[in-house]
Amino acid sequence: MSKPSDLTYDAVVIGAGHNGLAAATTLARQGKSVCVIESRDGIGGMARNAAIAPGVVAPKMAHLLYNLNPKTLKELGITAPKSVSLPTVSLADDGRHVVIQGDLVIYADGSAHPEAATFAALHKRLTKFAALLGQMSLKTPPSLAGGLMDMATLQELAGLAKLGIGLKRMGKKDMREFLRILLSNAYDLILDDFADAPLAGMLAADAVRGAYAGPRSPGTVFSMMYRLGNGGDVRLPMGGMGAVADAFANAAKLAGCDIRTGCGVAQVIVENDTARGVILADGSVINARSVLSSIGAFQTMQMAGVQHYDTEAVRRLRNLRNKGTVAKVNLVLSGAPDFVGLDAKLTAGRLLIATSATYVERAFNPVKYGDMSNAPVIEAVIPSLSDPSLCSDGQHILSANVQYVPYALAGGWTPAARQKLLKLTLDRLEVYAPGLGRLVTHSEVLTPLDIETQTGAPGGHWHHAEMGIDQILTLRPVNGMARYGFGIAGYYLCGASAHPGGDVMGTAGRNAARQLLKDGVLA
């Protein structure tokens, strides 16, 4: 199927993660010829399955879906795999685990939670605010470059105006509250209303999921809302995250994209300040009228060459905050574990170890100094309980995001350090599931450094760049580059470091491709 190399594609997309595939599909569905280049053997980036032991398929890195946008899926012609909505269980040291599903909160034993009404009210408020912000996510961030006398700028501002109108429509009380909390920290917001216990811990942990931030860091209320972008539903895809990536890839193929794996892009060809194609690692050349990159923003710059970028842009990209703080620990279990106080349905849920907001903040402290948390925040899920097809012979896979783990560990990521991380994780899990350790037949530890090595995500950061208030919207990835166009004409950033950011949703890729078309690059 692949075209002879003397042909010129309309677009080459670097990286076959969900964003690269979403960008490719968007273009292909507009009749453009597109080639996706992936350096690794498989597609999917962070959303991949891996056979980590005989008869066991694990979600290699990402394991849950949060913000998958139905509008994006429909637009791209993606048939998403079936998925189940998981309850969240915030584990408690006293065994009074808290179950959260949507805006409902109860104890795991079925008894009522005293803060249920408070939680429902907060959830409602934040979801409303999140929806308001969410409408920005499908648009290119506005530019004011033309000044207020410029028609194009005024059209840009229409999006912001809509946000403003939406803000006004909420009424004075909500508007004030939105503006009061938007830039503040999750810790204060949570503890205004909640006792510092597992429910508060769950809110705090979700506010800083994947971030180099503790709940007391400014801007974490924003990331809390970001989590709730599509209502905050946590879903487990059947067939694993790999099935989600496959769905993206199938849509791309259906739209007519070529996908080439196993040989990455070594360099972007730039002629006369215009992207003209790519040179692959094996020296072969693919000509194209445009190039989209779903790798990190800094790496995207380097792919073309620093000499093509203004000094200020280089300085900003060099200083992009993208230190990953989450390790992935995959445990192969010989049988289903027994979490004290949880029935089978809840054991299959999203299990959180974040016993209080203070616990989460304390877990963040060591990473600032290059150490891992001794009492980490863990988000564990056993996908094989919901999807038995993943494992054979009664085996199970426990997939855990362990936070906070530094990208650059003091002393380096030695085998002993990895062993320590594994033991810390197991010890924490053992508290709630005694005997779990004895079930472990195989384990895999992926530090942020490993995640970077295996996916190219800078710093091993989920979102390629921290979702801080200084790195979102018109400042994402950096000031002056928020509109996907990446300096060189016909060169576009379409990965998680572009607006609206990370999570397996493909919106950044879709937005970038649409902006490329709007800019008339392929006209």
Added chain:
Amino acid sequence: MSAKIKAAAVPMGLIETPFYPRLAALSRAKSWIGWAGYISPLVLDTVEFEYFAIRNQATLFDISPMHKYRITGPDALAVVNRLITRDIRKVRDGRVGYAMWCDEDGMLIDDGTVFRFSQTDFRLCCQEPMYGWLMDVAWGFDVVVEDESDSIAALSLQGPTSYSVLKDAGLDVAEMKPFDWREVEPDLWISRTGFTGDLGYEIWVPRDHALAIWDRLWAAGADWGLRAIGGQALNMVRIEAGYIAAGVDFQPVHAVMRLHRGRTPMELGFDRMVAFDKGHFNGRRALLAQQDAGQRFALVKIDIGGFKPADGALIYHRKRTEVGHVTSGIWSPTAKRNIALAELKAPFGISVTTDLWADVYVHEEGVWRHKMVAVVIETKPFFANTRARATPPRAF
């Protein structure tokens, strides 16, 4: 405050240049200013004596306070070309090029001179401190940037007899053309450059050779009317030559706080200094966009009627609409004209060049008068003399 700050540990006040002992001995006016942290003469004797010495004899001006940076390494040429707007590949080894450099918005950071030793070795000489910026420009390139501001002493020897002074000092520069650059003796570099529009040279030595070269030139200059001068006379001749000054005719964009105070090379009349065809350089895309959209301002040379210096005067169109202002203005004793550089808002100075007026204010012993005076835009420098370019130079 109990903390005791030792004077030796933290130098207070202005720093003496390497030539200060000679300048201090010659200073009758005792008129000093701070220049980049150094003590520098505004006037040594009288500004009239000094001005006429530049135009009729030879003069020494201490330019040691200029910032000097050495850029060396395999990528030095690439870094310099990334920094400046013109194409340094077209400046040969042993030559000097006037250069401008811009921020990402195409706004001028500073202008200066680039001295090319070889394609792996350059010196940048400029008004504003630039080390941090150069380090950022050089990031990712194989070069070393060294701040030579304090280690290199420099003198500007300018005027019609300047060649003769050098000759009598035993320094042979007869074959040097304008913008040539030679190591005339070990550790003694001379460039045929200057800020006067006239015949002149700049002399560059290690700091500890400073007084020796001063004394050598001073002795040789006795028969050629050599005088030491301050910055005020120099400012007059640079306006006559049509040269722009940082912080006066344009605001270095890194030093301004307000929005839209920056200016592009085109807006300063230096379209020819921008080589769009050399590949990417800082601000290229913004400058291309301005080329399409049109410049917002035009810096022009103007002749103002009458003889009252019009520095700072507002410029009007049809005596009604304010369209700009004078950035530098003097009565030119050589041209015998009232001259200035002025910044006009587009389209004035570009497509609309007539019916322009300067509102000149004159203070006469406690009484202010003002008058609308006709303005004529000039394209050539107010001072030009063939002796400036003759090679070998004439005796005077």
